[in-house]
Amino acid sequence: MKKQILYFALICTVPAILYILSLEKVIPxxxxxxxxxxxxxxxxxxxxxxxxxxxxNKEHPPKDQCFKCH
Ligand code: HEC
Ligand code: HEC
Numbered sequence: 001m002k003k004q005i006l007y008f009a010l011i012c013t014v015p016a017i018l019y020i021l022s023l024e025k026v027i028p029x030x031x032x033x034x035x036x037x038x039x040x041x042x043x044x045x046x047x048x049x050x051x052x053x054x055x056x057n058k059e060h061p062p063k064d065q066c067f068k069c070h
Contacts, residue, residue: 029066
């Protein structure tokens with residue numbers, strides 16, 4: 001019986017964690033002339049890479065696969 005309760009608790013935790021993660025608001029990639037033709041993530045770094053004119057701020061999530069979120 002203990003095992004089932006533990007298992008049930010685990011099943012409930014997973015969606016709860018996913019929900020909390022989904023609360024973070026992502027600004028979508030703008031649909032403008034600058035962004036519309038971009039198909040490769042490396043191109044993003046030309047402007048949003050560290051040290052470039054539109055570098056992301058320090059709180060930006062560290063991952064570099066832009067299209068996963070934007
Ligand atoms: C040619 C330069 C350039 C490239 C390449 C580029 N961007 Fe941008 N991006 C800009 C500029 C300029 C802005 C507007 C900056 C601002 O208002 O702070 C912007 C704004 C954004 C914003 C919204 C920022 C906000 O505060 O609303 C996101 C998200 C974004 N870009 C993501 C991307 C992603 C993802 C890529 C790669 C697919 C990319 N950009 C490639 C120049 C570029
Ligand atoms: C893990 C998810 C995630 C990934 C991957 C990601 N971003 Fe973001 N991005 C966010 C979130 C969340 C915000 C809003 C953060 C905030 O409010 O400061 C954001 C904000 C931005 C902004 C506007 C705010 C700022 O920091 O200037 C730009 C530009 C941007 N992202 C570009 C990119 C580019 C380019 C890449 C790929 C190199 C990328 N992002 C990858 C989640 C992500």
